[in-house]
Amino acid sequence: MAAIINIFKESILDLRRFxxxxxxxxxxxxxxEMILKPFNCQLKQHxxxxxxxxxxxxxxxAWIYDWDTLTLQSNTMNTNVINADDRKYSSTIEQxxxxxxxxxxITLRTSDLPEDITGRDLxxxxxxxxxxxxxxxxxxxxxKILVMYSLDPGTGSENNSIKLASPFSISKExxxxxxxxxxxxxxxxxxxxxxxxxxxxAGVDNPSSYVTVKIEVQYPDGIWYETTNFALTNxxxxxxxxxxxxxxxxxxxxxxxxxxxxxxxxxNVRISIIPTPGRENGTWKSAKWEITDIxxxxxxxxxxxxxxxQEIETSAAISNYETEMYVSDADQVSFLGALLKxxxxxxxxxxxxxxxxxxxxxxxxxxDIYARNILNNRARYKNYLKLKIYDPSNTITFNSIIxxxxxxxxxxxxxxxxxxxxxxxxxxxxxxxxxxxxxIVEKTLTTVNGAEETEDEDDE
Numbered sequence: 252m253a254a255i256i257n258i259f260k261e262s263i264l265d266l267r268r269f270x271x272x273x274x275x276x277x278x279x280x281x282x283x284e285m286i287l288k289p290f291n292c293q294l295k296q297h298x299x300x301x302x303x304x305x306x307x308x309x310x311x312x313a314w315i316y317d318w319d320t321l322t323l324q325s326n327t328m329n330t331n332v333i334n335a336d337d338r339k340y341s342s343t344i345e346q347x348x349x350x351x352x353x354x355x356x357i358t359l360r361t362s363d364l365p366e367d368i369t370g371r372d373l374x375x376x377x378x379x380x381x382x383x384x385x386x387x388x389x390x391x392x393x394x395k396i397l398v399m400y401s402l403d404p405g406t407g408s409e410n411n412s413i414k415l416a417s418p419f420s421i422s423k424e425x426x427x428x429x430x431x432x433x434x435x436x437x438x439x440x441x442x443x444x445x446x447x448x449x450x451x452x453a454g455v456d457n458p459s460s461y462v463t464v465k466i467e468v469q470y471p472d473g474i475w476y477e478t479t480n481f482a483l484t485n486x487x488x489x490x491x492x493x494x495x496x497x498x499x500x501x502x503x504x505x506x507x508x509x510x511x512x513x514x515x516x517x518x519n520v521r522i523s524i525i526p527t528p529g530r531e532n533g534t535w536k537s538a539k540w541e542i543t544d545i546x547x548x549x550x551x552x553x554x555x556x557x558x559x560x561q562e563i564e565t566s567a568a569i570s571n572y573e574t575e576m577y578v579s580d581a582d583q584v585s586f587l588g589a590l591l592k593x594x595x596x597x598x599x600x601x602x603x604x605x606x607x608x609x610x611x612x613x614x615x616x617x618x619d620i621y622a623r624n625i626l627n628n629r630a631r632y633k634n635y636l637k638l639k640i641y642d643p644s645n646t647i648t649f650n651s652i653i654x655x656x657x658x659x660x661x662x663x664x665x666x667x668x669x670x671x672x673x674x675x676x677x678x679x680x681x682x683x684x685x686x687x688x689x690x691i692v693e694k695t696l697t698t699v700n701g702a703e704e705t706e707d708e709d710d711e
Contacts, residue, residue: 257314258290259303263591263600265364268577272702285577289617291624297649297665304331304650306661306681307624311609333647334654341639341673349679352629354562355622356573362587362700363554368430369419370584370591371599373545378598381416383409396543398439404526404534411538412523417599418469419547422515422582429509429550432466432493432520438483439539461535463527464491471516478510483524483540509550515582520547554586556696561622563630563686572625575701580604580617587700590617619691626686633680636660643672652681659683 269282277285283294287303295302301318305311313329316322371379374395376387385403390396401411421430441461466479479493493509522542526534562571581589581602590603605614613620640647647653649665660678667674697703 259286260314261592262603263593264578265587265589265591267364268588272700288574289576289579289621291621295649302650305609306652307628307683308609309652309659309683331650332652332654332659335640335647336655339641343638345637347635349629349633349635350570351566351568351631351633352563352570352572352626353566353568354560354571355625356571357559357576357618357622358574358696359557359559359576359579359618360588360698360701361554361556361577361579361581363549363552364585364587365548366585367546368421368549368583368585369415369547369599370601371419373547374543375598378596379416380413383412387413390541393543396541398541399524399539401524401535401538409521410523411525412521413542414469414521415519418517418519419599420516420583420602421512421518421549423512424552424554428512428552430512430518431509431548431550432546433491433548434522434542434545435488435490436464436483436485436540436542437488438462438486439541441538442536461527462524462538462540465523465525466491466493467521467523468510469517469519469521471514471518475521480525480528482527483538549585553699556698556701558694558696559616559618559622560692560694561619561626561688563626564689565687566630572629576618576621580606616691619688622691623686623688626688627684628682630682630684630686633682634658634660634678635663635680636678637676638678639673639675641673642667645669647674653678 264286269277269285271277287294290305291307292303292305295304309332310328310330312326314326315324317324367373373379376382376389376397380397382397382399384399384401386398386400388398390398397413399411399413403410405411421428443461462483463480464483465477467475467477469475481491524538524540576588578588578590583589584591584600584602586602591600592603593600603617606617606620607613608620608624640653649662651662653660653662659681661681663677663679665674665676
């Protein structure tokens with residue numbers, strides 16, 4: 252996202268991230284912490300306002316929203332650094348030292364959601380699908396039903412077909428993964444072509460002799476593989492489910508439980524009607540059928556927690572900071588806690604992958620930025636001060652960053668005495684010099700969302 256975009260307004264999270272293993276909701280404060288933490292942000296309340304701040308950004312844009320309507324009131328640069336060299340201080344200043352860190356160890360808690368993996372509403376026929384029919388429109392009775400009408404069996408690879416307007420991404424996690432296609436369908440009508448099919452009794456209009464549904468899958472190599480053909484004969488609703496279907500295997504791409512994930516990359520599906528093989532001499536003059544409730548989901552798989560580690564390689568420190576995260580980037584939209592963005596043009600949800608600090612060009616994972624901010628701030632021993640500072644002009648607030656000489660400080664505690672025009676506070680030094688880092692190290696754990704994976708016991 253660009254620096255002019257408010258990530259907390261534009262980002263989307265699945266609400267199931269905020270329930271525990273017993274399906275109990277976390278409290279509001281826990282939810283706020285989960286969301287703000289990977290961005291190094293804090294929630295503060297001061298002078299009748301709630302403020303979200305990232306003190307690693309000395310000066311950056313500030314968005315102000317109306318509490319009741321959440322409408323944007325202003326968006327201006329926030330100059331929050333106040334030079335206090337010429338201020339008066341209390342005669343007694345207590346100083347302590349905060350020790351430096353070697354590394355940051357983050358455990359990301361996640362799992363896989365049994366949801367559609369395309370990141371879009373597959374019933375949005377106008378923009379989500381490319382339709383190659385004489386007519387293909389949403390039903391006037393139920394807009395979630397697509398009514399397709401063909402006047403020409405045709406011979407082209409995309410004739411009488413629908414496919415996703417843009418592919419969907421799958422991140423391969425293991426060698427035994429597959430995805431599943433499911434939809435409901437029915438035949439409305441079919442009329443025989445004037446060409447006589449001599450294999451049929453005279454005057455017989457047998458739909459099963461004319462129309463076949465063909466399923467194709469496009470893999471990351473860009474090739475479309477034909478997987479399944481079945482006769483379109485039913486005039487009442489019926490469900491197609493790739494799991495357990497008698498799929499036609501082509502190039503060992505399709506498994507009889509779904510469509511094998513061969514590699515990470517872009518996938519697509521195409522659903523067509525074609526003349527029934529062997530019946531090409533007696534095909535249809537017109538064919539009308541309907542489809543609804545299309546779902547593309549991952550087959551049963553386990554997404555494990557991930558450990559991330561970042562360090563200052565040249566540091567002589569020995570201590571690490573350990574923490575847990577529940578919200579972050581993800582490889583695909585079905586990961587629990589994935590940060591998503593909705594693309595209006597494609598009507599699809601997309602995952603966040605690479606981020607920059609404000610004004611930076613790092614293009615790295617969000618958790619890497621989080622770890623680097625922590626380490627930059629703890630790269631050396633720093634000051635912790637208890638003092639009283641005079642503020643007769645009332646320009647210092649709890650959100651201010653105080654500059655004393657060449658060092659910056661943020662408030663840990665803040666108490667204003669308006670009568671005596673002074674602030675009693677505890678300040679902790681903020682180190683802002685960026686260190687040099689290698690890419691963050693990732694390690695797959697054996698836990699799923701913080702719990703050890705359990706195996707089903709065999710029936711006795």
